[in-house]
Amino acid sequence: MGVIRKLFGDQGRKTEKTPLQDDPERTASHSSTNIVNTMSEKVKFTIDGKACVADKGMNLVDAAKINGIYIPTLCHLEGVKPAGSCRICNVRINGRPMTACTTEVAEGMVIENNIPEIQEMRKIIIETLFVSGNHFCPACEKSGNCELQALAYRYQMMVPRFPYEFEEKQVDATSPKLYIDRNRCILCKRCVRSIKKADGKSIFAIKGRGHKAIIIIDHKLAEAMTDEEAQRAMDICPVGSILRKERGYITPIGKRKYDTTPIGSDIEQNVTK
Amino acid sequence: MSKPIVATTSLAGCFGCHMSLLDIDERILELIELVDFNKSPVDDIKEFTQMCDIGLIEGGCCNSENVHVLKEFRKNCRILVSLGECAIMGGLPALRNNIPVRECIEEAYLNGPTVSGSNPDKILPNDQELPIILDKVYPCHEIVKIDYYLPGCPPQADLIWNALVALVTGDEMKLPYEVVKFD
Known part of the structure; x- marks a missing residue:
């Protein structure tokens, strides 16, 4: 894991420990994309040059999702307080590597997601x-x-x-x-x-x-x-x-979730906004 | 120009990958137009008779003979391809990697439900002709340099076909999502 730590630096870790994450109300507000709050403030940001809009305070994984952009996750679950433990959602925010699930989207953020270096990481x-x-x-x-x-x-x-x-x-x-x-x-x-x-x-x-x-x-x-x-x-x-138990191999090969559709393709095809 | 020469072998594998190679169906006629086979179970040539262009390796290394054959392939093939999960990561034979070899052998020849009582002298295979079992099953690329990897259990016929065509023609390999699978 030493290689990874070197590549990602320690910037991502600091964001995990910001006091915002420990505030339960704050966590709840950015936990779900389903909450329709017409009063909430919108912020504008870009992901790989694409102009995006989301509610202020929403975490970056969910914010990207409603803009039709897939940021891969393994530990993050919608509606659950982010842990930032798997590091797969690392993106570059204004040039610095950070985990998207523990980062709240903010006005003017410049995010790099599908760039060769991040994909390699x-x-x-x-x-x-x-x-x-x-x-x-x-x-x-x-x-x-x-x-x-x-x-x-x-x-x-x-x-x-x-x-x-x-x-x-x-x-x-x-x-x-x-x-x-x-x-x-x-x-x-x-x-x-x-x-x-x-x-x-x-x-x-x-x-x-x-x-x-x-x-x-x-x-x-x-x-x-x-x-x-x-x-x-x-x-x-x-x-x-x-x-x-007793439920193994219930779906035949060819009909399973990722047999024909890559993970994240539903998000990329579903540009709702 | 002479045709590229292909060699294949099955080390600690189940021959499923070779079956998948045959699963290219009628394209096998095209294949024999494209390439010649040297050492391979397909034509039953036991020893290398000339330098080959492509070596397809099925299975990982579980004994000294596997290592010997793999090294022979490296010496005699310009390009080596790990074919299938066993060659790539040991596969199902590598499930024994956490179990001491003695325990595995005793289970197989003394204690297993199908052998208990049928080996009263408690003889473990000890003929000098037999290859020595390794401490664990090794992926091929941990023994010799491997140039390409085709995952799958078995790799799909289309994946093997696309790879062979790409290697022979020098064109970029087609890798559609559906054909690269680990099971």
């Missing part, structure tokens, strides 16, 4: 994820519906440039409805941040730190999950790490 991140986990696509139940795989297709990864680590990782299949395959986990924390019980209790959590960090599941709470909740947990996992 994203490809490096994807390749790093492929070698640091054990991603056996041909045998994975999520293949064809996997966001990491879809990004590798989009950025035409033929082979990672780094050596494979083949690190030993565990599978936890104790829960009746779900199992966690840590071979594929990219630690995006989507499950930790968004899968909660009605009383706010988390079903998933991170245990350990650094390269020893793993996702764990609260078996008691997981046992009480409905089929719908289990399905949602599986759907928000960008890889094949959280999977429902």
Whole structure:
């Protein structure tokens, strides 16, 4: 990961820690593109030279989306407080690399998204994820519906440039409805941040730190999950790490999400504004 | 001008990639107009008889013989192509990479449900003729230099066809979204 840190610099990190991110109201206001607030202030900015308009305070991933521009994400989920942990949404804002999901759009921003240097950085991140986990696509139940795989297709990864680590990782299949395959986990924390019980209790959590960090599941709470909740947990996992039991390979090859349509193409074709 | 010469092999693979090569259907007639084959299971030539232009490698390296064959290919082919997930990242054989070799062998010859009781002398394969199993399954590009990669399990026939045509004609390779897949 040293290579990546060098390439991206530390500018992106600083934005994550701005006090704005810790203000719950502020976070809520830029969390969803669906909120139609006619009173809200509009800001103008450009992405790769294209003039864009969005509500002030909206995060850049969502702001780009309503302008028909796709910024790839792995850890970001619409409606959930951004974490900025996967770095795949890095763009250049006024010349500086920053994560789009943790950045609020502002008047006059000049954003570079689909430029060769940024695309190469994203490809490096994807390749790093492929070698640091054990991603056996041909045998994975999520293949064809996997966001990491879809990004590798989009950025035409033929082979990672780094050596494979083949690190030993565990599978936890104790829960009746779900199992966690840590071979594929990219630690995006989507499950930790968004899968909660009605009383706010988390079903998933991170245990350990650094390269020893793993996702764990609260078996008691997981046992009480409905089929719908289990399905949602599986759907928000960008890889094949959280999977429902007895539901594997349910969609035939050719009909899966990313078999014929590249990830992000729906956003690029759907210029609503 | 003589035709470009192609060699192919299956290392720690399942021959699925070779099957996919045959899946180009009637274009196989065009292919034999375009290229000649040397060492390959397709024509059953066992040893290289001349320098080849293109070597297609299916499967990764799981034993010493795989490494030997791969190095022979590197010596005798101007361009080497990793064909399929096993050649690129070890593939399904590499699922054993986290398990000690002894444990794998004991499972296969002593403890597995299909062998238990049928090997009372607890003999593990030990003939000197047998290649030595490596500590793990290696992607081909971690053993020799590989020039091109065609992912897929197996790589789609169109991907193999497009790659061969591009290599033979020197034109840029067509890479439509639908043909580059990892499964």
